Amino acid sequence: MEHTVSDIDALVREEKRLTAVESHNEAWAEGLSAGIEADIIAEAALETAFCEMLRANGETAALALLDRMREKVIAGAFGPDQVRH
Known part of the structure; x- marks a missing residue:
């Protein structure tokens, strides 16, 4: 192939x-x-991710990522029954 x-x-x-x-x-x-606590780890991870996105790709890319993640949350992509990998 x-x-x-x-x-x-x-x-x-x-x-x-x-x-x-x-x-x-x-x-x-x-x-x-x-x-x-998990919420502190999560907030720190998100802050790091968005700082890096802003630095590397600018505000538009960071906001687009935020929009994609918001839509995934609304769609239930991160629920307890969802496979993470």
């Missing part, structure tokens, strides 16, 4: 995403084990 450049790019992006999820899960677990 032959892969196109866009197929390979999509596979690389997904592998990077999964690696990022794994790293974040480890950091989350470390924070919890250090006695930090």
Whole structure:
């Protein structure tokens, strides 16, 4: 089976995403084990993410990410029954 450049790019992006999820899960677990409440960890993670988005891509990209995440929350994408990976 032959892969196109866009197929390979999509596979690389997904592998990077999964690696990022794994790293974040480890950091989350470390924070919890250090006695930090989940809401504090979540807020710090979101602040870091948006600061980086603003720095790297500007306000429009950060606001677009915020809009996508809001729509996912409304759609129930982060509910307890949803697979995270």
